[in-house]
Amino acid sequence: MTRIRExxxxxxxxxxxxMESIQREIAREAVFEDSIGFDPTAVTVGTRTPxxxxxxxxxxxxxxxxxxxxxxxxxxxxxxxxxxxTTPMEFPYIPGLLSFREGGSIIEAFETLDTEPDVIxxxxxxxxHYREAGLAVHIGxxxxxxxxxxxxxxxxxxxxxxxxxxxxxxxxxxVADEEMSAPDGTTVGHALQTRQYPNSHRINPVYVSPGHxxxxxxxxxxxxxxxxEYKLPEPTRLADAHADAVKTNIE
DNA sequence: GCGACAG
DNA sequence: ATCTTGTCGC
Numbered sequence: 001m002t003r004i005r006e007x008x009x010x011x012x013x014x015x016x017x018x019m020e021s022i023q024r025e026i027a028r029e030a031v032f033e034d035s036i037g038f039d040p041t042a043v044t045v046g047t048r049t050p051x052x053x054x055x056x057x058x059x060x061x062x063x064x065x066x067x068x069x070x071x072x073x074x075x076x077x078x079x080x081x082x083x084x085x086t087t088p089m090e091f092p093y094i095p096g097l098l099s100f101r102e103g104g105s106i107i108e109a110f111e112t113l114d115t116e117p118d119v120i121x122x123x124x125x126x127x128x129h130y131r132e133a134g135l136a137v138h139i140g141x142x143x144x145x146x147x148x149x150x151x152x153x154x155x156x157x158x159x160x161x162x163x164x165x166x167x168x169x170x171x172x173x174x175v176a177d178e179e180m181s182a183p184d185g186t187t188v189g190h191a192l193q194t195r196q197y198p199n200s201h202r203i204n205p206v207y208v209s210p211g212h213x214x215x216x217x218x219x220x221x222x223x224x225x226x227x228x229e230y231k232l233p234e235p236t237r238l239a240d241a242h243a244d245a246v247k248t249n250i251e
Numbered sequence: 252g253c254g255a256c257a258g
Numbered sequence: 259a260t261c262t263t264g265t266c267g268c
Contacts, residue, residue: 060258060259061259061260062258062259062260067259093257093258093259094256095255095256095257095258096256096257098257098258101258102258123257123258124257124258125257125258128257129257134257135257135258149257151257151258152257152258153256153257153258154256154257155255155256155257156255156256156257179255201266201267207257
């Protein structure tokens with residue numbers, strides 16, 4: 001499907017300094033404004049029309065010394081196609097360098113896909129990253145496709161107000177702080193409450209940030225449109241289930 | 252030195 | 259991420 005920008009294919013053999021240097025370059029290539037060929041409000045998960053955008057969910061599972069990367073492409077409630085790869089683990093988990101651990105595997109999975117999605121939803125940060133080059137930015141730029149990062153925990157940055165007691169659908173901007181390359185106060189994403197119980201104990205929000213070719217507002221609007229019955233957006237859940245299924249058949 | 256830290 | 263039983267609450 002998509003031709004890869006080889007220069008940005010994650011290379012686990014690089015030195016840490018080289019990785020950080022490449023990340024700064026990727027951040028300069030990244031477009032944090034809308035450059036998409038579909039209507040964000042047309043995104044759905046439970047229904048579908050011929051105009052419903054094609055959304056890709058990406059997730060990983062781990063098995064001993066191997067990484068399973070799974071991609072599920074869905075148009076609304078229809079699974080269009082899926083793919084996966086199993087690759088050796090070549091790099092440890094280091095906060096800020098996640099794309100060098102999982103990125104190569106993910107790109108290989110995309111190379112086996114025959115269909116190009118309208119937008120990709122990743123399980124990890126996008127612009128909410130020290131050098132504005134989280135997993136969703138790195139892979140989005142490498143593939144030059146619209147990309148969004150959805151993380152279950154905040155890597156860096158600061159919510160402008162409390163993220164406790166948010167109702168489903170509510171969001172709070174996440175702004176850059178001193179340890180980030182983005183100018184102080186830049187909105188780099190949002191905390192989005194995807195689900196909430198009527199009463200009792202609360203559910204934590206997810207952290208949405210632009211990967212490539214989408215603004216923070218649009219990224220959050222799209223993920224909001226992907227809300228289902230659970231905390232994680234539907235594309236991520238589909239990919240998670242596929243990765244688990246593949247993993248189970250391997251072991 | 253101290254604290255923070257996606258998956 | 260992954261290893262894992264029960265348990266609380268809708």
